[in-house]
Amino acid sequence: MKESVGKVPGLAVILVGTRKDSETYVRSKKKACEEVGIDSYGVNLPEDTTQDEVLNFVKKFNDDPAVHGILVQLPLPKHISEEAIVGSVCIEKDVDGFHPMNIGALAMQGRTPLFVSCTPKGCIELLVRTGVVIKGKHAVVIGRSNIVGTPAALLLQKQNATVTVVHSKTPNPAEVTRNADIVIAAVGVPELVRGDWLKPGAVVIDVGINPVEDLSTKKGYRLVGDVCYKEACQVASKITPVPGGVGPMTIAMLLSNTLESAKRAYGLMMAMLGATESAATVSF
Ligand code: NAD
Numbered sequence: 001m002k003e004s005v006g007k008v009p010g011l012a013v014i015l016v017g018t019r020k021d022s023e024t025y026v027r028s029k030k031k032a033c034e035e036v037g038i039d040s041y042g043v044n045l046p047e048d049t050t051q052d053e054v055l056n057f058v059k060k061f062n063d064d065p066a067v068h069g070i071l072v073q074l075p076l077p078k079h080i081s082e083e084a085i086v087g088s089v090c091i092e093k094d095v096d097g098f099h100p101m102n103i104g105a106l107a108m109q110g111r112t113p114l115f116v117s118c119t120p121k122g123c124i125e126l127l128v129r130t131g132v133v134i135k136g137k138h139a140v141v142i143g144r145s146n147i148v149g150t151p152a153a154l155l156l157q158k159q160n161a162t163v164t165v166v167h168s169k170t171p172n173p174a175e176v177t178r179n180a181d182i183v184i185a186a187v188g189v190p191e192l193v194r195g196d197w198l199k200p201g202a203v204v205i206d207v208g209i210n211p212v213e214d215l216s217t218k219k220g221y222r223l224v225g226d227v228c229y230k231e232a233c234q235v236a237s238k239i240t241p242v243p244g245g246v247g248p249m250t251i252a253m254l255l256s257n258t259l260e261s262a263k264r265a266y267g268l269m270m271a272m273l274g275a276t277e278s279a280a281t282v283s284f
Contacts, residue, residue, distance in 0.1 A: 001262065002037065004273045009262030010039040011069040011095065012061040016054060016080065017047040022073045029071070032251045038258055041067055051080045055088055062090045068261035069095030071254070092264070095257040097121070098147065106154045115257050120152035121282070122249030123184055123205045124159065128282050130238060132182065132203050134159040140180035142166045142173065142193065142226070148186035148207055156182070173197070185226035195231030204232055204239040207246045
């Protein structure tokens with residue numbers, strides 16, 4: 001893109017506050033941008049930034065033609081409405097796919113969102129690229145959050161799976177999960193899913209990233225998933241590790257969405273050069 005049309009994609013990341021996990025995620029996203037040649041425009045704002053000040057930054061990036069994607073790192077401090085901020089990102093730059101218009105389009109038959117949120121998109125990409133057949137299979141998604149569980153279930157449905165959603169009020173989660181050919185766990189409970197929750201040969205995507213105390217490590221903790229990997233890998237035919245599975249895919253999908261957005265912005269120039277292939281293999 002740089003050589004042909006003299007432009008590169010741009011991603012703006014807005015971070016408010018000093019949460020260590022958010023700072024780490026933002027650093028990884030910026031580093032990934034650098035590696036692939038995407039310009040990043042970050043602002044790190046103090047914890048006491050007002051909602052209006054954050055809205056002004058979103059507006060500034062909405063209006064900046066060099067920015068093709070805007071990401072507001074969640075969670076935001078309690079005095080700022082996430083709904084107001086996420087809803088203020090223009091949908092053409094909503095590379096996180098959190099805008100209600102994009103989530104709404106995902107939920108509707110025959111509608112295609114401009115962007116699909118990165119973590120669930122990465123889950124489907126992992127399945128497709130490893131040759132897992134989704135069509136006609138029974139998929140169980142554990143968790144129903146707006147950013148992972150719910151869009152993951154909608155995406156699996158769009159890929160023609162029969163989908164069951166298990167959540168905190170499901171009385172028999174192990175029994176339901178045992179029927180699944182494909183399991184996506186997005187719960188936030190360390191090692192909730194045990195080996196005996198799985199049908200032999202099931203494919204398991206573990207989204208969870210949970211720090212658990214481990215005094216034998218330098219940091220005093222280690223990261224585990226929502227699935228007990230040691231038990232599950234004895235039963236599953238395929239399983240993603242934590243760390244190193246869904247996390248890096250989420251970042252890859254963010255880069256892919258930013259590239260797609262830049263291609264849309266420079267569509268005519270790109271089309272004239274015939275450089276229109278997609279970075280991700282799955283389209284929804
Ligand atoms: P969330 O807290 O918003 O949602 C958790 C969901 O799990 C809820 O819908 C709840 O109903 C359900 N749940 C809670 N306890 C349950 C139980 N005992 N049985 C069944 N369902 C239960 O969390 P989230 O934002 O969806 O994140 C889930 C996990 O995924 C976390 O560990 C988070 O750190 C991780 N995460 C990873 C990535 C990544 O890039 N790998 C991205 C986002 C989130």
